[in-house]
Amino acid sequence: xxxxxxxxxxxxxxxxxxxxxxxxxxxxxxxxxxxxxxxxxxxxxxxxxxxxxxxxxxxxxxxxxxxxxxxxxxxxxxxxxxxxxxxxxxxxxxxxxxxxxxxxxxxxxxxxxxxxxxxxxxxxxxxxxxxxxxxxxxxxxxxxxxxxxxxxxxxxxxxxxxxxxxxxxxxxxxxxxxxxxxxxxxxxxxxxxxxxxxxxxxxxxxxxxxxxxxxxxxxxxxxxxxxxxxxxxxxxxxxxxxxxxxxxxxxxxxxxxxxxxxxxxxxxxxxxxxxxxxxxxxxxxxxxxxxxxxxxxxxxxxxxxxxxxxxxxxxxxxxxxxxxxxxxxxxxxxxxxxxxxxxxxxxxxxxx
Amino acid sequence: xxxxxxxxxxxxxxxxxxxxxxxxxxxxxxxxxxxxxxxxxxxxxxxxxxxxxxxxxxxxxxxxxxxxxxxxxxxxxxxxxxxxxxxxxxxxxxxxxxxxxxxxxxxxxxxxxxxxxxxxxxxxxxxxxxxxxxxxxxxxxxxxxxxxxxxxxxxxxxxxxxx
Numbered sequence: 001x002x003x004x005x006x007x008x009x010x011x012x013x014x015x016x017x018x019x020x021x022x023x024x025x026x027x028x029x030x031x032x033x034x035x036x037x038x039x040x041x042x043x044x045x046x047x048x049x050x051x052x053x054x055x056x057x058x059x060x061x062x063x064x065x066x067x068x069x070x071x072x073x074x075x076x077x078x079x080x081x082x083x084x085x086x087x088x089x090x091x092x093x094x095x096x097x098x099x100x101x102x103x104x105x106x107x108x109x110x111x112x113x114x115x116x117x118x119x120x121x122x123x124x125x126x127x128x129x130x131x132x133x134x135x136x137x138x139x140x141x142x143x144x145x146x147x148x149x150x151x152x153x154x155x156x157x158x159x160x161x162x163x164x165x166x167x168x169x170x171x172x173x174x175x176x177x178x179x180x181x182x183x184x185x186x187x188x189x190x191x192x193x194x195x196x197x198x199x200x201x202x203x204x205x206x207x208x209x210x211x212x213x214x215x216x217x218x219x220x221x222x223x224x225x226x227x228x229x230x231x232x233x234x235x236x237x238x239x240x241x242x243x244x245x246x247x248x249x250x251x252x253x254x255x256x257x258x259x260x261x262x263x264x265x266x267x268x269x270x271x272x273x274x275x276x277x278x279x280x281x282x283x284x285x286x287x288x289x290x291x292x293x294x295x296x297x298x299x300x301x302x303x304x305x306x307x308x309x310x311x312x313x314x315x316x317x318x319x320x321x322x323x324x325x326x327x328x329x330x331x332x333x334x335x336x337x338x339x340x341x342x343x344x345x346x347x348x349x350x351x352x
Numbered sequence: 353x354x355x356x357x358x359x360x361x362x363x364x365x366x367x368x369x370x371x372x373x374x375x376x377x378x379x380x381x382x383x384x385x386x387x388x389x390x391x392x393x394x395x396x397x398x399x400x401x402x403x404x405x406x407x408x409x410x411x412x413x414x415x416x417x418x419x420x421x422x423x424x425x426x427x428x429x430x431x432x433x434x435x436x437x438x439x440x441x442x443x444x445x446x447x448x449x450x451x452x453x454x455x456x457x458x459x460x461x462x463x464x465x466x467x468x469x470x471x472x473x474x475x476x477x478x479x480x481x482x483x484x485x486x487x488x489x490x491x492x493x494x495x496x497x498x499x500x501x502x503x504x505x506x507x508x509x510x511x512x513x514x515x
Contacts, residue, residue: 306356311368311404312397315356337397337406337445343436344448345478348428351391351453352465 002248004313004336008320008329009249013197015327016204018074018082031084035140038111038128039063042088045110059106062089066143066175068222071182073199078207078325082138085125087175089147089154094170097146100157101168107144121160123167146170177275182230190245191235198253199229201324208325209296218289224281227271232259250320254304261301264294299323312336354378359496359508361405367485367496367508370408377410377489382456389424391417391453393431394485395438397445407449407485409438424453448477450485450498460490462497462505470499 042061050058067085068074077083088107097103107126112119120127125141144157154175159168186192202225210219236252238245260269268290272278285293303323307316317331354374359367373394380390396407411434413419416427438446451473453466462470466486474484483498496508 309358310356311358311366311402312370312399312406312408315370315406315408333397334443334445336400337442338400339444340398340439340447340480341444343439344480346393346428346432346435346448346451347473347476349391349426349451349469349473350465351389351424351426351451351469352422352463 002250004331005250005307005316005320006247008317008331009197009201012324012328013200016075016200018069018076031082031138031140034128034130034138035084035086038140038142039086041113042107042110045106045113049106060091062091062147063087064089064176066179067141068203068226070175070179071196071226073182073196073203073222073226075200075203075207078204078211080137083141084138085141085143087143087145089145089175091148092146093149094146094155095150099168100144100146100155100170101159101161101163103146104144104157104159105161107142111142121162123158123160123163124156143175145173145175172276174275178273181274182226185230186235188235188237190237190247194235194237194247194249194252195229195233197249198233198256199226201249201253202229202256204327205300205324208323209300218285218292220285220293221281223273224271227274227281228260228269229256230274231271232256232263234259250304250308254301254308257297257301257304261294261297269294357494357496358511360511361498361508362500362506365402366404366511368404368406369487369496370406373407373410374494376412377452377487377494380412380454381489381491382454383491386421387456388419388421389454389456390419391424391426391451393426393435393451394449394487395435395446396449397442397447398481405449405481405485409446410452422456426451447480449481450487452487452489454489455491457490458492460488460493460495462486462488467505470497470505471503474499474501474503 155170156173213219307319392411395409418425
């Protein structure tokens with residue numbers, strides 16, 4: 001039973017995962033090319049800007065993939081809108097730019113140079129949206145950081161030009177710290193890989209169960225689920241008695257969800273980003289949205305627990321598909337059942 | 353949502369009755385003073401590797417059956433037809449496991465008529481299993497028995513904690 005269900009989890013994972021963006025794989029080509037094109041535009045912009053600046057005041061930047069690409073926890077979107085998060089760390093001191101939107105405007109101007117893309121101001125980033133025939137296809141989020149500060153810290157530029165003054169601020173933030181924290185939580189390869197898979201399963205569950213909602217409202221963010229898994233996941237990769245490798249994603253996922261559930265019976269789910277600024281990742285949810293989220297989480301828990309107890313792999317796979325969506329395969333009834341030589345014969349009967 | 357029920361069989365295997373069956377059966381409960389006894393047969397599968405049993409289909413009373421307040425007579429033909437059909441459709445995996453009927457009591461137990469019918473059935477029916485499974489659906493509770501080849505009847509014990 002477990003062997004068959006684990007096979008399903010493997011298929012499911014293969015279907016939903018996004019492989020490393022910078023590995024030369026066809027599926028990521030378009031996204032990687034778009035990102036590199038945009039980075040070229042940024043470089044060109046700063047090269048031009050630097051012509052009028054003294055050489056010790058030249059602006060330049062460092063970049064890396066942040067978010068799920070950096071943590072290898074990315075999943076394919078069910079709505080088809082792929083996104084990628086890029087951190088742009090500028091060699092500037094925030095004290096020279098009290099208004100962070102001044103800096104964000106450079107990035108906006110640099111990227112808003114061609115017709116085939118829409119560049120949008122968002123509070124935490126500048127977004128480049130590529131559209132095809134009116135439909136959203138993919139977008140690249142650029143988070144802009146001041147990385148050469150006297151205090152040695154790193155700050156994210158927040159706010160739009162139209163935001164109220166208190167929303168235009170430099171927020172202490174360590175984009176690499178989160179990535180490292182997630183990637184270094186488990187030293188053992190099997191354990192770390194399972195941890196990443198559980199994050200991806202939870203993210204796909206979220207995409208399936210909050211299809212109609214936008215992030216930041218009733219729909220938890222990917223990072224919020226990542227932080228929940230960070231606190232509540234424990235690995236199930238070895239046989240308890242023999243200590244041999246025995247991957248059990250169903251148990252690992254069930255236990256993670258049970259642990260989240262238990263922690264929030266009497267309270268709202270409250271999870272902090274495990275690195276500065278340690279903000280509560282559920283703070284934007286109203287209490288009604290929180291109740292709905294908890295309800296969906298309970299349903300997930302019930303289905304997983306019943307799938308664990310169910311003796312029929314077919315039924316178990318159906319229960320898991322109900323919560324994780326159609327990319328989770330159903331085990332064929334007939335494949336797991338024995339054949340009988342002929343139909344049994346029954347006679348008429350009486351009962352009273 | 354109806355719960356899936358699991359019972360321990362004398363050979364330590366598990367008999368699982370799926371929630372859709374429990375839901376279907378609950379429609380026939382003799383909850384009012386005028387409702388008649390209903391019955392039908394149980395269809396299920398033997399699982400590969402583990403040999404656990406799953407009941408996931410039932411038949412329900414037909415126009416050829418007789419339904420009274422405390423009596424039900426199941427005709428042979430229509431139910432046998434379904435067994436044959438489902439066996440064929442399921443690539444020979446779905447088969448006849450036993451029978452069910454309702455009782456107008458909260459926590460049902462078999463009458464002499466029931467016990468005799470089960471014994472007769474073990475001898476006369478051509479079973480795919482080594483025993484016959486019988487379910488009685490009461491008003492509050494549903495109980496399950498098996499009758500073995502020696503015509504001994506055992507009540508099964510519920511378990512819902514098997515991993």
